[in-house]
Amino acid sequence: MRLLDVLEAKCGESNEQAICGLKRLLDSLRKPVADHLTLITAQLPDFDVHDITHSDKMVANMEALLTDEQMQALDACELFLLLAACLLHDAAMALPKWEYELLRSCEGQGDFTDPHAVISFALDGEKPPSETEMKARIRENKEHFYRYEEAEKFVFAITPEETMLADLAKRAVEYVEYRNGFSSP
Secondary structure, X not given: OOHHHHHHHXXXXXXXXXXXXXXXXXXXXXXXXXXXXXXXXXXXXXXXXXXXXXXXXXXXXXXXXXXXXXXXXXXXXXXXXXXXXXXXXXXXXXXXXXXHHHHHHHOOEOOEOOOOOOOOOXXXXXXXXXXXXXXXXXXXXXXXXXXXXXXXXXXXXXOOHHHHHHHHHHHHHHHHHHHHOOOOO
């Protein structure tokens, strides 16, 4: 017996909008989250595999631990939470491509910068810029980092664009502070 089959059966039995909605939500998350999980290997090449096969293995391990009766006793919300937790638990290990490229652009000093970075702000050893200054840098160079029409479709998108820019600026400033050993008063 599979947890997903139990959730699907509960949807079919009750035909309740909320239960079927949980199953549809889980289905709609799988492909975009699977695509995002591939970035873990790209961004952390020395780390072990944490793609969708890892998430699927977690579900299989849960199914091996639970009896058929225990699975049947779970309600739709419990089933959804277990399955969604397996799917999403590693998603924060990978940054969206635009955030990853922005943080890479902050690294380096003088002529010593990442030759693979899309652009270089070379902020190592520098006083971190303010969030307002960083937001302006991102806005001036956004074509190097993202196209909002694509970014807003990201499964974990921050919208609207102005909010995303503010979030990116804050994250970049915090990254520069961390790399340079600065701390807030």
